[in-house]
Amino acid sequence: MIFSLIGPPASGKTTNSILLGERLKIPVIHIGDLLRQKLSSPSRSSENIKSIMKKGGLVSSSLIKRLIFSWIRKNDIENGFIFDGFPRRFKDVNLLHNEILPKIDICSLPFVGVFNLDISLREAVKRVSIRSRVKGERVDDKLDITKKRYDIYIKNIEKIKNFYSSSLRWFSIPGEREVSDIQKTLESLIGEQKKFRESQIILILGAAGSGKDTQAQMLSSFGYDIFSSGEAFRKEIAKKTKLGKLIKEKYINKGKLVPDIYHKDVIYKQIAEILDKGKKIVLTGVVRTLKQAKILDEYLAHRGDVVKNVILLDVPRKMLIERLSLRMVCPKCGFNYNLKYLPPKKPGICDRDGTKLVRREDETREAVNVRLKEQFYDVIKPILSYYKNTKRLHIVDGRFTPDKVFKLVRKALEI
Ligand SMILES: [Zn+2]
Numbered sequence: 001m002i003f004s005l006i007g008p009p010a011s012g013k014t015t016n017s018i019l020l021g022e023r024l025k026i027p028v029i030h031i032g033d034l035l036r037q038k039l040s041s042p043s044r045s046s047e048n049i050k051s052i053m054k055k056g057g058l059v060s061s062s063l064i065k066r067l068i069f070s071w072i073r074k075n076d077i078e079n080g081f082i083f084d085g086f087p088r089r090f091k092d093v094n095l096l097h098n099e100i101l102p103k104i105d106i107c108s109l110p111f112v113g114v115f116n117l118d119i120s121l122r123e124a125v126k127r128v129s130i131r132s133r134v135k136g137e138r139v140d141d142k143l144d145i146t147k148k149r150y151d152i153y154i155k156n157i158e159k160i161k162n163f164y165s166s167s168l169r170w171f172s173i174p175g176e177r178e179v180s181d182i183q184k185t186l187e188s189l190i191g192e193q194k195k196f197r198e199s200q201i202i203l204i205l206g207a208a209g210s211g212k213d214t215q216a217q218m219l220s221s222f223g224y225d226i227f228s229s230g231e232a233f234r235k236e237i238a239k240k241t242k243l244g245k246l247i248k249e250k251y252i253n254k255g256k257l258v259p260d261i262y263h264k265d266v267i268y269k270q271i272a273e274i275l276d277k278g279k280k281i282v283l284t285g286v287v288r289t290l291k292q293a294k295i296l297d298e299y300l301a302h303r304g305d306v307v308k309n310v311i312l313l314d315v316p317r318k319m320l321i322e323r324l325s326l327r328m329v330c331p332k333c334g335f336n337y338n339l340k341y342l343p344p345k346k347p348g349i350c351d352r353d354g355t356k357l358v359r360r361e362d363e364t365r366e367a368v369n370v371r372l373k374e375q376f377y378d379v380i381k382p383i384l385s386y387y388k389n390t391k392r393l394h395i396v397d398g399r400f401t402p403d404k405v406f407k408l409v410r411k412a413l414e415i
Helices: 013-024 031-040 044-054 061-074 090-103 121-135 139-165 179-199 212-222 229-238 242-252 260-276 290-303 317-324 365-377 380-389 402-413
Strands: 002-006 028-030 081-084 111-118 170-174 201-205 224-228 280-284 309-314 327-329 336-338 393-397
Touching: 002 013, 002 179, 013 028, 013 081, 013 179, 028 031, 031 044, 031 061, 031 081, 061 090, 090 139, 090 290, 111 139, 111 179, 121 139, 139 170, 170 179, 201 212, 201 380, 212 224, 212 280, 212 309, 212 402, 224 229, 224 260, 229 242, 229 260, 242 260, 260 280, 260 290, 290 380, 309 402, 317 365, 380 393, 393 402
Parallel strands: 002 081, 002 111, 028 081, 111 170, 201 280, 201 309, 224 280, 309 393
Antiparallel strands: 327 336
C-alpha cells in the first residue's frame, strides 16, 4: 500500500512515518531530505533551486517528480511505501495523481489515504523551542520560521483536505499525544483502509454463459454493487445525453461494440462515482481486451484504486454452448436467464421488471460458437497472462451450480 503522513511543522510526521515504515516493513520517502541532498551537491541547477527557495518560491513539480522516481528506482517498493510530508500543496496532489501513481508499475498497491497529524500553532511553537534549546540554536529565528511554515501549511491544507475527502481518503489524527498512542491509531486505521481498498473492486472474467452475472449478483449480498459495461451504456442512454444518443445510434442499435474512447466518459465515470461513495464494486464485462485491462488499471491507479482480485469463471466450451442455447434475455433490463440453470421465478417473465423475456436471435448453436470464439477465446489469453503475471488471477471452476461456484469464488476471495 501507499499512503501519506502530513502535518504542520513539528507535528511528528517524520518520527511517525519512520516508525510505521519499520513496523509495516516498507520504505519511507522523505522528499525534504532528497531536496536537501540534491542541493548539497554543487551544480548549476542546485544553485538555481537555492535561489528560488531563498526568495520564498516553491520548487518545481518536475524536480520533485525526478527526485521521487529516482528514489523509487533505488528502493524496494513491492509492498508499498510511505510519503513523509507530501503532498504539501495542491500542485503536489496533481503531480501525485496524474504523474506518479499511474506510472508506478505495480498495479496492486492502493493509495490508502492522507493521514494528517493535527497540532495547534501553540504546540508547534512549544515543540520547536524545546528542540532548538536542546540543540543550542537561536530560538527566536526558529520560531519565526515555524510560524511562517505553519501559515503556509494552513493556507494549503484546505484544498488538499477537500480533494481527499471526496474519495474518503482524508484522515485527521489528533497529534498532541504520546507517539505510542499515535502509532496505535495510525496502525489500526491504515490496516483497516488497506483491507478495504484491496477488496473494494473485484473483476469477473468469463465467456458468455460462464455465469458472470449470476456470481456478481451473489456477491451483492457481501456488499458489492454490480457494475457491467452494458448496464453503464444503458444508463447513459436513458439519461438522454448527447453522448448516450451517439452511442445508441452509432453502436448499440447496430449491434457493434462501443469503442474504447467512450469508456472513460461513461464506464470509468460511473465506476468512480460508486467508489467515491465508499462502496464495493464487482465489475463484469468491463475488460474485453488486453488494452482495456491496461486502461482500467491506469485509470484506477490515478485515483489510487486497484483491482486486486480477478476471477475467471472457467467453463468448457461445450458446456457454454449448451447453456447459451437455453438462454433468455430481458429486452428491458438486459438480465440473462437460463432455462436450466437460472430460470425466472415466473416462466418467461423477468423477475426484476415483469417484462416478457425473449430468446436472442443469434443464439443458434452455430452463432453461439462463432460469438464465443470472437468475443472470448480469441482475446482472453493475453488478458489472463496479464493478470496472472501481476498475481491477481483466480481461476474458478465454473461447471457447477451457482451456489457451488459461489463457494469457490468466496474461497478465492477469502470472504
Ligand atoms: Zn428485466
